[in-house]
Amino acid sequence: MRTSTPSFGSLIKNPLATIIILLSISLVLLFLPPKLSGRIKATCVAPVRPLQWATCFCSNSVSNFFDRVISSWQDARVRNRLEEQTTQLKNKIVEQQDAIYKLQNKLTNLSKFQTENKNIKTNPIPADIIGYDTSNFRKSITINVGSKHGVKPNDFIVSNNALVGRTTKVSEGSSVVQLITDPASRVPGRVLQTREQVIVEGNASAFCSLKYVPRWAKLKKGDEIVSSDIGGVYPPSLPIATIVENEVQGGSLFQSVKALPKVNISKIESVLVITN
Amino acid sequence: MRWLTFFCILLCVSLFQSTLMNWINLGLAVPDLYFPLILFYSFLSDFKQNTIANWFTGMAKDLFSEGGFGINSILFVAVGFFIWSVRGILYRGHLITQVLSAFIFSIIYNILYVAHISLSFHSLNFSTTLWVIFICSFYTAVLAPLMFWIFSKFQPTQMLFSIRDK
Numbered sequence: 001m002r003t004s005t006p007s008f009g010s011l012i013k014n015p016l017a018t019i020i021i022l023l024s025i026s027l028v029l030l031f032l033p034p035k036l037s038g039r040i041k042a043t044c045v046a047p048v049r050p051l052q053w054a055t056c057f058c059s060n061s062v063s064n065f066f067d068r069v070i071s072s073w074q075d076a077r078v079r080n081r082l083e084e085q086t087t088q089l090k091n092k093i094v095e096q097q098d099a100i101y102k103l104q105n106k107l108t109n110l111s112k113f114q115t116e117n118k119n120i121k122t123n124p125i126p127a128d129i130i131g132y133d134t135s136n137f138r139k140s141i142t143i144n145v146g147s148k149h150g151v152k153p154n155d156f157i158v159s160n161n162a163l164v165g166r167t168t169k170v171s172e173g174s175s176v177v178q179l180i181t182d183p184a185s186r187v188p189g190r191v192l193q194t195r196e197q198v199i200v201e202g203n204a205s206a207f208c209s210l211k212y213v214p215r216w217a218k219l220k221k222g223d224e225i226v227s228s229d230i231g232g233v234y235p236p237s238l239p240i241a242t243i244v245e246n247e248v249q250g251g252s253l254f255q256s257v258k259a260l261p262k263v264n265i266s267k268i269e270s271v272l273v274i275t276n
Numbered sequence: 277m278r279w280l281t282f283f284c285i286l287l288c289v290s291l292f293q294s295t296l297m298n299w300i301n302l303g304l305a306v307p308d309l310y311f312p313l314i315l316f317y318s319f320l321s322d323f324k325q326n327t328i329a330n331w332f333t334g335m336a337k338d339l340f341s342e343g344g345f346g347i348n349s350i351l352f353v354a355v356g357f358f359i360w361s362v363r364g365i366l367y368r369g370h371l372i373t374q375v376l377s378a379f380i381f382s383i384i385y386n387i388l389y390v391a392h393i394s395l396s397f398h399s400l401n402f403s404t405t406l407w408v409i410f411i412c413s414f415y416t417a418v419l420a421p422l423m424f425w426i427f428s429k430f431q432p433t434q435m436l437f438s439i440r441d442k
Binding site for chain 2 (some may be wrong): 015017018020022023025026028029030032037038040041044045048051052055056057091130131132133134135136137139140142168176178182183194201203204205206208209230266
């Protein structure tokens with residue numbers, strides 16, 4: 001009696017075989033080393049990055065345009081005069097103003113960082129945010145600079161001289177930045193006023209929590225958290241967050257502390273990458 | 277099922293979800309636009325097509341998200357299979373069914389996803405996470421009928437409203 005092994009074509013027609021093959025691929029990808037899976041992700045998503053950049057650019061331009069239109073409505077006299085004189089050139093002016101504003105913002109950030117951090121021998125790279133994380137429980141952004149601009153994994157990201165996060169995946173023209181609010185983020189820090197050493201941990205909300213704050217530490221609302229150079233990833237004295245709430249629960253060894261990050265990521269368009 | 281249309285829809289959803297969410301999110305409430313897509317194809321297509329569509333949707337979400345590569349594809353296939361298996365008892369064309377299904381299954385998916393994150397990082401606050409799951413699922417459910425209407429413009433939906441399944 002002859003028995004024949006099923007061909008791949010007939011196997012793929014079987015729904016159960018299809019689901020087993022797809023789930024096997026997912027499981028293999030899930031258990032790959034993070035470096036390798038990160039590389040696969042970066043390669044797969046690279047063709048979509050220009051589209052993402054274009055969408056983000058259009059969205060920012062439209063947003064800025066609406067902001068200016070709304071602000072011009074608020075000032076009726078200025079609006080009337082502008083409407084009479086520059087109706088035809090209005091869009092062009094808005095576009096140019098937007099470009100100037102963005103460049104000025106970048107220049108101010110860059111010069112402010114360089115004057116305030118003369119002791120850090122690094123080269124800041126200005127970058128635009130081109131994408132956000134698609135998951136509700138992970139916090140990351142995508143920026144438009146990558147390895148060809150000199151960015152490497154674990155470079156840290158600042159905005160307005162405050163810490164935003166660190167690069168985790170770097171491809172040729174873009175990088176993924178893990179924000180300090182991501183559940184996987186741990187940043188060594190220090191309370192500015194009391195010098196207590198803490199770990200700033202993300203919890204997928206707009207706030208961070210501080211780990212390992214002893215119950216006897218005298219913290220109060222408004223205390224500042226700055227980075228510490230323990231671990232060697234982050235430079236010292238970079239502002240991270242402000243304490244908004246602290247509580248000592250029952251017999252626990254550590255305080256429960258909630259901190260608000262210095263940078264509201266939804267309100268910035270560009271960041272600085274500080275190469276390590 | 278038109279696969280080219282499916283991939284175009286998936287690309288648009290991915291671009292919107294990864295770039296334009298600041299326009300429509302309300303504080304912590306961020307809708308998951310991939311989820312109505314899962315629901316739509318689980319209602320519309322047969323088992324095999326549904327599995328493949330859900331797997332690709334999960335992969336797309338994984339590509340644009342930090343974290344394990346493949347976790348969303350596994351969860352979407354599982355949730356999609358569950359929706360597909362109970363679709364016979366649902367009146368799928370009705371707006372209320374779409375909203376309630378999106379809300380319930382989105383909560384199930386989010387709980388599974390959060391369980392996976394909690395196992396890895398132990399850093400999520402229980403009450404905040406529950407609140408985020410609720411409001412995100414609610415917002416997703418509210419947007420589901422609109423997303424269904426958009427998807428049905430591009431995909432044939434004659435099966436969607438039929439009472440008897442093949």
